[in-house]
Amino acid sequence: MITAIDVIRSKRDGLELSTDQIDWVIDAYTRGEVADEQMSALAMAIFLNGAVPREIADWTAAMIRSGITLDLSGVGKPCVDKHSTGGVGDKITLPLAPLVACFGVAVPQLSGRGLGHTGGTLDKLESIPGFDVDLTEERVVAQLREVGAVVCAATGDLAPADKKLYALRDTTATVESIPLIASSIMSKKIAEGADAIVLDVKVGSGAFMKDFADAKTLAETMVRLGADHGVDTRALLTDMSIPLGRTAGNALEVRESLEVLAGGGPADVVELTVELAREMLAAAGRTDADPAEALADGRAMDTWRSMVAAQGGWPDAALPVARETMDVTADTDGYVVDVDAYAVGVAAWRLGAGRTRQGLPVQAGAGVEILKTVGEQVRAGDPVFRLHTDTPDRFEAAAESLAGQWQVGPEPAKRGPMVLDRLA
Amino acid sequence: MITAIDVIRSKRDGLELSTDQIDWVIDAYTRGEVADEQMSALAMAIFLNGAVPREIADWTAAMIRSGITLDLSGVGKPCVDKHSTGGVGDKITLPLAPLVACFGVAVPQLSGRGLGHTGGTLDKLESIPGFDVDLTEERVVAQLREVGAVVCAATGDLAPADKKLYALRDTTATVESIPLIASSIMSKKIAEGADAIVLDVKVGSGAFMKDFADAKTLAETMVRLGADHGVDTRALLTDMSIPLGRTAGNALEVRESLEVLAGGGPADVVELTVELAREMLAAAGRTDADPAEALADGRAMDTWRSMVAAQGGWPDAALPVARETMDVTADTDGYVVDVDAYAVGVAAWRLGAGRTRQGLPVQAGAGVEILKTVGEQVRAGDPVFRLHTDTPDRFEAAAESLAGQWQVGPEPAKRGPMVLDRLA
Numbered sequence A, B: 001m002i003t004a005i006d007v008i009r010s011k012r013d014g015l016e017l018s019t020d021q022i023d024w025v026i027d028a029y030t031r032g033e034v035a036d037e038q039m040s041a042l043a044m045a046i047f048l049n050g051a052v053p054r055e056i057a058d059w060t061a062a063m064i065r066s067g068i069t070l071d072l073s074g075v076g077k078p079c080v081d082k083h084s085t086g087g088v089g090d091k092i093t094l095p096l097a098p099l100v101a102c103f104g105v106a107v108p109q110l111s112g113r114g115l116g117h118t119g120g121t122l123d124k125l126e127s128i129p130g131f132d133v134d135l136t137e138e139r140v141v142a143q144l145r146e147v148g149a150v151v152c153a154a155t156g157d158l159a160p161a162d163k164k165l166y167a168l169r170d171t172t173a174t175v176e177s178i179p180l181i182a183s184s185i186m187s188k189k190i191a192e193g194a195d196a197i198v199l200d201v202k203v204g205s206g207a208f209m210k211d212f213a214d215a216k217t218l219a220e221t222m223v224r225l226g227a228d229h230g231v232d233t234r235a236l237l238t239d240m241s242i243p244l245g246r247t248a249g250n251a252l253e254v255r256e257s258l259e260v261l262a263g264g265g266p267a268d269v270v271e272l273t274v275e276l277a278r279e280m281l282a283a284a285g286r287t288d289a290d291p292a293e294a295l296a297d298g299r300a301m302d303t304w305r306s307m308v309a310a311q312g313g314w315p316d317a318a319l320p321v322a323r324e325t326m327d328v329t330a331d332t333d334g335y336v337v338d339v340d341a342y343a344v345g346v347a348a349w350r351l352g353a354g355r356t357r358q359g360l361p362v363q364a365g366a367g368v369e370i371l372k373t374v375g376e377q378v379r380a381g382d383p384v385f386r387l388h389t390d391t392p393d394r395f396e397a398a399a400e401s402l403a404g405q406w407q408v409g410p411e412p413a414k415r416g417p418m419v420l421d422r423l424a
Helices: A004-012 A019-031 A036-049 A053-065 A093-101 A121-125 A137-146 A160-171 A178-191 A212-228 A250-261 A267-283 A291-296 A299-310 A341-353 A392-402 B004-012 B019-031 B036-049 B053-065 B093-101 B121-125 B137-146 B160-171 B178-191 B212-228 B250-261 B267-283 B291-296 B299-310 B341-353 B392-402
Strands: A080-084 A107-111 A149-153 A196-203 A232-239 A247-249 A324-329 A334-339 A367-370 A383-389 A406-409 A419-423 B080-084 B107-111 B149-153 B196-203 B232-239 B247-249 B324-329 B334-339 B367-370 B383-389 B406-409 B419-423
Touching (some): A004 B036, A019 A036, A036 B004, A080 A107, A093 A107, A093 A121, A093 A250, A093 A299, A121 A149, A137 A299, A160 A178, A178 A196, A178 A212, A232 A267, A267 A291, A291 A299, B004 B019, B053 B178, B080 B093, B093 B107, B093 B121, B093 B267, B093 B299, B121 B250, B247 B250, B250 B267, B341 B392, B383 B392
Parallel strands (some): A107 A149, B196 B232
Antiparallel strands (some): A334 A406, B247 B367
């Protein structure tokens, strides 16, 4: 007979957990037979003692089996999923899903809400008047068939063990463990039933993975897990040493995404969107497709409008705007040489773009606009950041989180390429 | 502001916890603000990453402050406390407390109930008809003043943080950690308010600490914690490679203790009782006292009878006897060369002497009698163990736990001294 104490003790003492032990503990935890305090002790033991690839594969498989798997066979076209590991101002999903879908490839994006300084894709889309993120499985399949792109809330029936464990890890300082992160992401993604998965693993100060080597290990682990389950899985390691684009906040990021879909937008957002689209299209066998062209000629924008309309949103409605703004200005002449992405995320969160506790509402218009980003020239007194909020008493705390977190230097800094490495 | 996540993360990452962090986390856990799943993650991080002496001292002090400290100033004589770290068939408290008390030294023994294969002192005493283990603080002080010896249940008001954490560690495989064991024992003992503490740290297969070096580290850690709080603390490392005495079980152990108090009893039990009594008497300044004499001349027995009577028990009542017995016999001629103490503990537990879950009753008469112990000669067919129970369907499981756990050899084995080392 397997008991929770035996499983915890094995991992605590540096032993490998057997497939039976892992199957049992995940199932018993899902059913509530293994208590939260037992699972958190086990999670800490995994955090500190690690897990071998076979254990990670078993853990992932057990979490997939804890719930249902979406059946996308009725979609009638190749389905390619994408996942970005947490980062600040990650609005890539918004232009990327319609961009890939306009080539006849289905893109299901089952997303979450934000917590803390990393915004949630659903919060961003809900700043569009009328947009509905809660869809049934039937509606998801129908929309993938008809429009090609869906961005909606993940149902609790997919990998419920992960859902429970994810919330537990958040309160017990057991988040930043590669075995636990990889199995969490891949159990959800594999349960979503796509033919291929493209992973956007962010690296740098604004990302979950600060370090290139850790990010690469995480990417390799996830690519292997996908392959184990017969899903074509690829990963791009992408730069998040400075914020992506010029905005952090819900409606602010939707507006920036619309610029990209209209053929403009910040160069780094465009570059990353096109690179990820290319990888997703290649995974669907569409190596011929040219995503840059589809941004330029309006096809991606057409699919975006169809997606928004299909989910009840008004594509032509004005986006919410915060009631108040305040500028943060430069003290000296020179060039912006660094902006800390994490600090920008915290500032946006403090302004009301994020939540401190699950279930709380967010401000649609709040956030940070980066008026001068890395490489650009400023003069003393020029506004560098514009803070947006409905609650101006938060300006001070937001400005404080930016203080000392950006630099002006005498020489222009040049940003490197967005894609640092590629694994398939 | 200190948060649970920050404290867990610090220890997880191998940092030392500050005094403020420790004070906060123990207080917040006691109040229920830090959740069980957070404390178990922290306990696992301490288990795997350890703690320095300063952290252990702070942790102990915080647990003492979580509740009340007994005020023994009204007792009017030196008070010396004793604690044995868990082991099988540890009946030493029963003869020891009255033996020391008969020299005018007060011995408060606030004890617990058994769980699993280690029996609880309270369960043993409750096999005496009428014996009451639930005393108020006033009664404890009065009995220490008048009789000198008290063995009763620890009140929940002493170190409540430890009480909560102890139950949590039991279900989360975070028991066998020296910082957590040492702080648990010493917080309770220091809160009991004695002038001196003698620790009986058991080593060997039947003990919690299997390894001499670990046992010594635990003893050193506890002696230092006592000294930090101004309590004269000494430790004896004592042998538990084979069971102590000839019995494991509640009334069976009381009967064996009565033999010791009557001047007889197994040599190892007598040796350990006298050695510990000598150490406790020395801590009370009574280096002149001769405990062996007090066993021989009946003074210790008189104090035992006074103690039992003071707590409502009938010193002359017949002790409960199990309804059924079954003997386990030797297959070959020779000498008993080994008996695994842990196996004897498990057998007694399976026979009904212990409980599988807190709150369940135990059988007063159940247990194991060791008819032939290490060093004694046997012939094939001789009974070696006598199993006692009210529920004979358990004989098979109990016999199974003994199978292969004791050996007969061609040469008589000799047991070494009971006290392996001494620390003060």
